[in-house]
């Protein structure tokens with residue numbers, strides 16, 4: 001049987017993350033919550049809430065300290081964001097933090113290089129429509145950003161990231177579907193049939209603000225409780241694939 005993994009990731013660090021984690025736990029799903037401790041636009045998550053997520057089997061990752069884009073900044077500033085956020089989250093949670101997500105999904109070769117220098121094993125992007133089990137861990141893709149978006153908006157985002165493989169899979173596996181529930185089901189079904197990683201990404205505060213809880217339930221109930229499927233955090237998904245970061249040695253997958 002081909003390897004099929006379901007993983008989820010949730011960006012920013014917000015009070016609503018607990019409600020989201022409850023929904024995941026109800027379906028025996030796991031996730032990685034990427035926290036930006038000094039996020040300017042959101043209510044910060046409390047230290048106790050971070051520890052509560054960990055007790056539920058969820059992983060805590062870093063989303064920088066400030067949530068400022070890493071593009072156009074000096075190597076030293078980038079290293080500071082990565083190193084300092086990791087140290088503070090480890091101090092709160094008491095376990096190593098090895099997963100990182102790039103603010104707005106914007107990564108650069110410098111940010112990619114800083115990952116390994118500061119002790120991370122995984123850098124998650126927002127390159128969507130992807131399900132392969134083989135990928136560069138410094139540029140981990142996702143399958144779906146769970147939000148309502150237009151076809152033009154999705155295409156523009158993919159082009160910004162030069163995500164040509166994703167665009168091809170969006171056509172091939174999902175016929176340019178935009179509805180997040182239908183798109184998610186098509187990509188999961190492809191990963192189940194052929195092997196792959198189905199990776200749902202979003203922000204809990206946005207799910208809440210846009211009234212998407214029922215839609216999210218519709219998707220996660222479809223992917224849950226499947227025999228032989230591994231339900232994993234982002235780092236556990238990486239361990240199952242046994243991939244090494246290619247940063248600096250090869251182009252993005």
Ligand SMILES: [Zn+2]
Pocket residue numbers: 011012063067103104
């Ligand atoms: Zn963010």
